[in-house]
Amino acid sequence: MRRLLQRVGFGPRPGELDRATAAGFDATLSALLDGAAGAAAGDAGAPPPTLQPLPVGADRRREAADLLRTQVEQLRRWWLDQMVSAEHPLAERLTFFWHGVFATSVQKVRSASMMLAQNQAQRRLGGGEFRPLVAAMAVDPATLVWLDGQRNQRGRPNENLARELMELFTIGVGNYSEDDVKQAARALTGWRVDRATGTASFDRRRHDDAVLTVLGHTAPMGVDELVGVLAGNPQCPRFVASRMWQRFVSDSQPSPERLDGLTEHAATMRELLGAVLASPEFLAPESVLVRQPVEWLVAACRALGVSVARQGAAPDAMPDAGPDAVRGGLQGLGQQLFAPPSVGGWPAGSAWLTTAAARTRLAVANAAVARADLARVRDTARGERVRAAGELLSLDWTPRTADALAVVAGDPPALVALALISPENLVSA
Amino acid sequence: MDRLTRRRFLVASGVTAATALAGGATAIGWHTLVQRAGTDPLPPGHKVLVLVTLYGGNDGLNTVVPVDDPAYHAARPELAVAARDALPLAGGLGLNPGMTGAKKLWDAGRLAVVRGVSYPRPDRSHFRSMAIWQTASPESPVSTGWIGRWLDAAGGDPLLAVALDPVLPPALAGATTAGVALALNGASAGTRASAPTTGLRPPGGAVGMAFRGLGAAQDGEPELQARAARAVRDTVRAAELLGPATMAPADPDDGDAERTGGASAGGRSALAGQLDVVRRCIELGAPSRVYSVSLGGFDLHANERATQQRLLTELDGAVAGFLDRVGRGPRGADVVLAVYSELGRRVVANASDGTDHGTAGPVLVAGAPVQGGLYGEQPSLTDLDDGDLKPTTDFRDVYATLLAAVLGADPGRILDGHPGRVEGLVSA
Numbered sequence: 001m002r003r004l005l006q007r008v009g010f011g012p013r014p015g016e017l018d019r020a021t022a023a024g025f026d027a028t029l030s031a032l033l034d035g036a037a038g039a040a041a042g043d044a045g046a047p048p049p050t051l052q053p054l055p056v057g058a059d060r061r062r063e064a065a066d067l068l069r070t071q072v073e074q075l076r077r078w079w080l081d082q083m084v085s086a087e088h089p090l091a092e093r094l095t096f097f098w099h100g101v102f103a104t105s106v107q108k109v110r111s112a113s114m115m116l117a118q119n120q121a122q123r124r125l126g127g128g129e130f131r132p133l134v135a136a137m138a139v140d141p142a143t144l145v146w147l148d149g150q151r152n153q154r155g156r157p158n159e160n161l162a163r164e165l166m167e168l169f170t171i172g173v174g175n176y177s178e179d180d181v182k183q184a185a186r187a188l189t190g191w192r193v194d195r196a197t198g199t200a201s202f203d204r205r206r207h208d209d210a211v212l213t214v215l216g217h218t219a220p221m222g223v224d225e226l227v228g229v230l231a232g233n234p235q236c237p238r239f240v241a242s243r244m245w246q247r248f249v250s251d252s253q254p255s256p257e258r259l260d261g262l263t264e265h266a267a268t269m270r271e272l273l274g275a276v277l278a279s280p281e282f283l284a285p286e287s288v289l290v291r292q293p294v295e296w297l298v299a300a301c302r303a304l305g306v307s308v309a310r311q312g313a314a315p316d317a318m319p320d321a322g323p324d325a326v327r328g329g330l331q332g333l334g335q336q337l338f339a340p341p342s343v344g345g346w347p348a349g350s351a352w353l354t355t356a357a358a359r360t361r362l363a364v365a366n367a368a369v370a371r372a373d374l375a376r377v378r379d380t381a382r383g384e385r386v387r388a389a390g391e392l393l394s395l396d397w398t399p400r401t402a403d404a405l406a407v408v409a410g411d412p413p414a415l416v417a418l419a420l421i422s423p424e425n426l427v428s429a
Numbered sequence: 430m431d432r433l434t435r436r437r438f439l440v441a442s443g444v445t446a447a448t449a450l451a452g453g454a455t456a457i458g459w460h461t462l463v464q465r466a467g468t469d470p471l472p473p474g475h476k477v478l479v480l481v482t483l484y485g486g487n488d489g490l491n492t493v494v495p496v497d498d499p500a501y502h503a504a505r506p507e508l509a510v511a512a513r514d515a516l517p518l519a520g521g522l523g524l525n526p527g528m529t530g531a532k533k534l535w536d537a538g539r540l541a542v543v544r545g546v547s548y549p550r551p552d553r554s555h556f557r558s559m560a561i562w563q564t565a566s567p568e569s570p571v572s573t574g575w576i577g578r579w580l581d582a583a584g585g586d587p588l589l590a591v592a593l594d595p596v597l598p599p600a601l602a603g604a605t606t607a608g609v610a611l612a613l614n615g616a617s618a619g620t621r622a623s624a625p626t627t628g629l630r631p632p633g634g635a636v637g638m639a640f641r642g643l644g645a646a647q648d649g650e651p652e653l654q655a656r657a658a659r660a661v662r663d664t665v666r667a668a669e670l671l672g673p674a675t676m677a678p679a680d681p682d683d684g685d686a687e688r689t690g691g692a693s694a695g696g697r698s699a700l701a702g703q704l705d706v707v708r709r710c711i712e713l714g715a716p717s718r719v720y721s722v723s724l725g726g727f728d729l730h731a732n733e734r735a736t737q738q739r740l741l742t743e744l745d746g747a748v749a750g751f752l753d754r755v756g757r758g759p760r761g762a763d764v765v766l767a768v769y770s771e772l773g774r775r776v777v778a779n780a781s782d783g784t785d786h787g788t789a790g791p792v793l794v795a796g797a798p799v800q801g802g803l804y805g806e807q808p809s810l811t812d813l814d815d816g817d818l819k820p821t822t823d824f825r826d827v828y829a830t831l832l833a834a835v836l837g838a839d840p841g842r843i844l845d846g847h848p849g850r851v852e853g854l855v856s857a
Binding site: 159 | 484542544552553555597598607609610614635638639640642645646648650652653654655656658661681728730731741779780781783786811815
């Protein structure tokens with residue numbers, strides 16, 4: 001049950017684990033999945049920030065860079081706050097998942113509005129069928145800039161987008177030939193991006209309308225036909241299910257039989273996630289994941305009842321109250337929203353458990369705790385505070401951690417901060 | 430290590446926090462550092478390996494340029510480096526015009542160019558190819574990196590290998606030991622002195638005690654949870670030794686469009702800053718034998734020439750500056766630096782004046798113990814494998830040579846018995 005709330009939600013708020021336990025696994029799972037439908041319908045959260053166009057011209061580059069940086073910070077705060085405050089977190093969880101799959105960075109895109117539009121498309125389409133999602137992503141303006149798709153023209157192919165579309169977005173390495181990459185690149189020719197409006201358009205004159213052969217299918221192809229071939233390839237649902245498995249169940253691959261079962265009935269991504277979570281492996285002791293820094297931070301904020309974004313009375317979860325604070329904490333942990341390290345997305349597993357991260361994490365935890373109302377721990381008898389901190393975070397301590405935390409039981413903020421960076425809270429076990 | 434050196438090390442880290450830390454209040458660990466550097470420094474004559482990873486797939490043909498080969502100019506008329514611009518080496522090759530520091534190293538006999546390096550049946554995926562380079566296992570995926578396996582064999586001290594990255598490169602992950610990852614950027618950069626070290630109070634403090642306690646081993650916990658505890662343990666050790674050196678600021682959003690033009694295959698940099706921390710660690714007597722640093726942005730499918738030259742200039746300035754400064758210090762004779770990228774580019778330019786993913790590329794090896802010159806055969810530009818270079822040198826030959834000649838290890842145990850070497854590359 002805790003796994004469910006940690007992985008589908010970003011983590012339980014105080015009391016949620018008890019309520020979910022009372023309701024039972026199946027009821028909680030379907031409530032989490034149905035909640036996504038409600039959230040997608042638009043009943044959740046604050047509207048995204050309004051983003052002014054960036055100034056253009058060589059003499060205004062510094063100004064544009066400053067404004068871009070501000071806008072990206074606004075976006076990050078807005079999205080983190082959506083995750084922290086979501087009543088039905090699955091929509092945000094899925095959006096975060098797709099952001100890691102169709103990993104696109106503002107570092108090259110250089111436009112907060114394009115990043116926001118991509119994010120909104122992932123939120124809108126992320127629970128539905130895979131084909132419309134990948135079709136949207138293949139010609140999404142941010143994707144096109146990120147993977148040089150707007151440079152890909154008839155007679156002047158650029159393979160970047162075509163390769164990653166196959167390798168990282170749909171069927172996975174080993175399931176296509178170098179020739180498939182070359183042909184698929186030609187199918188994707190003709191798309192352009194208008195930076196002023198942040199939109200993509202198709203220019204037939206730049207498109208290669210030759211008969212192409214990709215994965216054994218021969219026809220004149222545009223993006224819809226190519227996406228049809230890729231999404232219709234038997235490897236595609238297996239690839240998508242594997243990626244979901246690795247973020248929701250464990251780093252190890254599902255068995256071929258399990259993959260078959262998962263891909264057989266799931267038409268939509270929400271159904272696929274439901275099937276993944278209903279797998280016996282999800283409940284097995286081996287299902288342990290390292291929480292990514294964003295997941296860890298959002299879970300901490302949810303448990304502590306603090307907000308990332310709102311200024312003033314509601315606390316800021318970072319070391320400084322200034323606008324760089326959110327970025328600082330997550331940057332130090334190696335995971336900044338809208339800036340994945342590469343088109344392959346963020347790492348999983350023990351890659352996050354580095355010494356560099358351990359140091360930063362404590363600073364971030366201290367800052368989050370400093371703004372939180374710790375009455376539930378403070379008002380508990382000293383001898384019971386370690387247990388109370390576990391309840392706050394919905395965790396059970398090992399003797400090791402209970403002993404370590406007991407040392408600071410007289411100092412509730414330190415106790416909770418150290419609880420947040422405990423090995424138990426860094427994984428979802 | 431005397432006081433003055435310690436203070437210089439801290440202050441030169443370029444961090445406001447450093448002086449405060451050097452001044453006292455939270456300066457735990459530095460006593461231990463001074464002690465360990467004094468009583469247990471890396472003994473003289475123990476060589477140090479600095480690995481520079483170029484993320485994104487560097488175009489080797491525009492790095493070490495076959496200027497005299499007409500096929501080169503024919504294959505990429507707009508993209509080719511003109512013969513008059515290249516910095517001449519030997520054998521019809523010249524360096525990219527941005528690499529003036531490397532040219533000086535070459536002239537001094539301290540730059541080796543190992544040509545045509547890749548592995549059998551090269552993979553054109555960034556991710557798979559980088560995994561192969563870092564694990565040194567081209568045939569089948571393995572979960573350990575080549576440096577990690579060396580750590581395992583060398584006795585399990587994580588500080589033997591240090592990466593200047595927030596996440597650990599797979600190369601440094603062993604089966605039982607992982608190297609230490611130290612972020613150069615991050616909260617430790619822009620924030621106050623208290624940010625990165627708040628919890629690392631003097632060992633007597635309750636928070637410090639509790640923090641250490643969280644790193645204790647616990648029977649029966651899940652493997653990943655045990656790894657989280659181990660990271661705390663390693664943090665305490667590493668912080669004692671290297672803590673405040675890790676705080677040079679870097680702003681990932683600061684960079685113009687050209688600089689980040691090839692960003693989609695990963696990596697960002699402040700390579701000079703990373704190497705400066707490496708130099709300070711070396712001069713301080715840190716027990717580390719391997720340092721891993723990186724520079725990203727080489728995935729240049731479009732408008733490659735100017736951007737690559739800018740990146741290579743950045744690489745060159747950082748590497749030459751590092752070797753020059755380290756060379757003037759007491760450990761100058763011990764440092765070997767190697768530069769590689771996960772894949773090369775196609776011989777023929779694409780129509781966006783960039784190059785798509787290819788195969789082999791040069792590995793550059795430099796430093797005082799290095800015998801400068803050309804190694805391996807230059808791949809042919811006319812006898813191609815479906816438009817790509819045919820590799821002439823197995824990358825494990827280079828690794829085996831570095832393991833044996835720099836780290837004094839038995840390469841056979843680490844590279845699954847791979848027999849090849851690059852003879853004469855590094856003097857013992």
